[in-house]
Amino acid sequence: MGILFQNMDQLFSITLYGGIVSFFIGFSLAIIEVNNMVYLQKTITTEFLGRVMSILTTANRALLPIGSLIYTFLFDSITFGPYIFMGNGILCITFGLLAFPRLLKSVKKDHLFIKEHKSNKNSEELLK
Structure with a gap:
């Protein structure tokens, strides 16, 4: 390249x-x-799903202007802007490394649940 x-x-x-x-x-x-x-x-159960989704949507929309204010202040106070981007990159990589084991554990748990669910479904079909 x-x-x-x-x-x-x-x-x-x-x-x-x-x-x-x-x-x-x-x-x-x-x-x-x-x-x-x-x-x-x-x-999430059906009766709580609407509430949870509305809370998540509201939180996402509310944090956008707060993030804009924080980064406006950072770019105004720090003269060398690339430091902000480097700091964000370091934070994102650190967060990714910390979250990856938990994500992997969740994926394995879901995979085992799906596998167990399929085997139960197959055994029910055999009994018919």
């Missing part, structure tokens, strides 16, 4: 790489969001 972009303008290369990375991050977040919603709908 480096040889391909060697003769191109540096700003174009950075923009292209940034766009590719942003695309993959957005695509990954969409997949994660779908999985989270499916998990919530499977685990």
Whole structure:
């Protein structure tokens, strides 16, 4: 890839790489969001599902302006802006490393539940 972009303008290369990375991050977040919603709908009882979804939606909408205020203050107070992005990257990587074992445990638990559910369904069909 480096040889391909060697003769191109540096700003174009950075923009292209940034766009590719942003695309993959957005695509990954969409997949994660779908999985989270499916998990919530499977685990929460029907009478509480509307309440939980409305609380999550309200929290997401309420945190957006708060995050904008925090980052406005950070970019105004820190003269070298890339430090903020590096700090965010370090925080995201740390959070991902801390959350990964729990996520893996949850996936294994769901896999065992599905496997057990399928075997119970097959045994019920054999009894008929």
